[in-house]
Amino acid sequence: MTELIGDFFGHLFKVIGAALRWAFGKLKWSNGKSLTFKEYLYGPNPDHSFADEDETTNALIGGIVFFTLVLALLILFIL
Helix, strand or coil: CHHHHHHHHHHHHHHHHHHHHHHHHHHHHHCCCCCCHHHHHHHCCCCCHHHHHHHHHHHHHHHHHHHHHHHHHHHHHHH
């Protein structure tokens, strides 16, 4: 059960991080070639050795955003 919860939140953090990276990539590279959302989520080439680094980056960004939102909501409703 604990592993299932960990997998769920891990995937959630990766999706949040990939969405933020994709959104900033679209804004930054609006005139040039940009990566697709799937490439941000899984890396430019899933068979490539850097795919794990992309997933780690997504999880870190997603975790930071998720916990920042939770903290903001707690402060908002408690204070």
